[in-house]
Amino acid sequence: MSATIINGKAIAAELRARVAAQVPAFRDATGRAPGLAVVLVGEDAASAVYVRNKGRATREAGMESIEHRLPDTTTTAELLDLVGRLNADPAVDGILVQLPLPAAVDTQAVIEAIDPDKDVDGFHPVNAGRLATGLDGLVPCTPLGCILLLRTIHPHLAGLEAVVVGRSNIVGKPMAQLLLRESCTVTVVHSRTRDAFAHIRQADIVVAAVGIPGFVPAAAIKPGATVIDVGINRTDTGLVGDVDFAAASEVAGAITPVPGGVGPMTIACLLRNTLVAAARREGVSLDLATIDGAAA
Numbered sequence: 001m002s003a004t005i006i007n008g009k010a011i012a013a014e015l016r017a018r019v020a021a022q023v024p025a026f027r028d029a030t031g032r033a034p035g036l037a038v039v040l041v042g043e044d045a046a047s048a049v050y051v052r053n054k055g056r057a058t059r060e061a062g063m064e065s066i067e068h069r070l071p072d073t074t075t076t077a078e079l080l081d082l083v084g085r086l087n088a089d090p091a092v093d094g095i096l097v098q099l100p101l102p103a104a105v106d107t108q109a110v111i112e113a114i115d116p117d118k119d120v121d122g123f124h125p126v127n128a129g130r131l132a133t134g135l136d137g138l139v140p141c142t143p144l145g146c147i148l149l150l151r152t153i154h155p156h157l158a159g160l161e162a163v164v165v166g167r168s169n170i171v172g173k174p175m176a177q178l179l180l181r182e183s184c185t186v187t188v189v190h191s192r193t194r195d196a197f198a199h200i201r202q203a204d205i206v207v208a209a210v211g212i213p214g215f216v217p218a219a220a221i222k223p224g225a226t227v228i229d230v231g232i233n234r235t236d237t238g239l240v241g242d243v244d245f246a247a248a249s250e251v252a253g254a255i256t257p258v259p260g261g262v263g264p265m266t267i268a269c270l271l272r273n274t275l276v277a278a279a280r281r282e283g284v285s286l287d288l289a290t291i292d293g294a295a296a
């Protein structure tokens with residue numbers, strides 16, 4: 001069997017276009033564009049690229065991009081002070097602090113300092129709680145992107161067996177919550193799971209977010225399953241995911257590539273979240289089902 005390759009780059013471009021299409025109405029209603037502030041601390045090369053791409057995508061969508069680049073000597077107190085100012089700035093609808101932060105910075109304190117209603121990363125405990133309890137909040141971009149990719153293959157996710165590989169706060173846990181919200185039957189496997197592959201083999205949907213190159217072998221995938229690979233691992237042979245893509249695509253029904261799968265959805269969903277945050281702050285109504293795609 002040769003799997004359908006899920007083209008995240010194309011699906012992300014469509015989402016970005018749908019978000020951009022809503023911006024003129026927001027401008028007309030409020031007299032301003034949605035504003036996204038992105039904070040980069042230090043010199044991490046990959047983070048610098050992601051922040052540059054976020055700024056470009058924000059401007060291309062017709063939104064205001066506010067970028068803060070700080071040295072790697074920045075203290076937690078200095079970062080908290082900046083976040084406080086962005087919280088208070090009425091032109092800022094979304095705040096994103098690029099991760100990872102330098103080791104000396106208290107990352108959790110910074111995340112918790114962001115106004116939950118401007119937390120376009122969806123990492124604040126208030127937004128994690130809203131997601132877990134079925135309230136409207138801001139949802140982490142990468143897991144949200146995975147759901148939108150899954151819907152292109154499974155317009156109805158309810159009842160499917162889903163296995164999430166990894167339990168990070170940024171991807172694994174919110175991914176499990178989002179799949180539960182779609183009425184999937186959800187299992188999370190992690191480093192202490194006794195036989196992770198035995199669980200993965202039962203799954204109609206596998207979301208791999210463990211950060212280990214090629215961790216999921218073809219032999220662990222049920223024939224016809226949909227495989228979403230969140231891993232972005234830099235190796236001597238280039239960027240690879242958490243799934244053995246070449247072998248798995250002979251077994252899976254559909255699979256995301258790396259690069260070109262989940263990654264582009266992260267930035268598209270960031271724009272979507274910024275528009276959502278701006279609309280909620282201004283009391284402007286949005287048709288989220290249309291923005292997220294016809295099957296939403």
Ligand SMILES: Nc1nc2c(c(=O)[nH]1)N[C@@H](CN(C=O)c1ccc(C(=O)N[C@@H](CCC(=O)O)C(=O)O)cc1)CN2
Pocket residue numbers: 046050096097098099100121141142232239258259260261262263264265266267
């Ligand atoms: N505050 C945040 N920090 C980080 C997040 C996040 O969502 N919020 N996620 C990642 C990095 N990230 C966005 O910030 C991100 C990662 C990858 C891509 C992407 O488009 N990847 C491409 C490959 C690009 C490459 O060559 O490196 C792909 O997969 O096709 C976009 C955004 C950690 N930090």
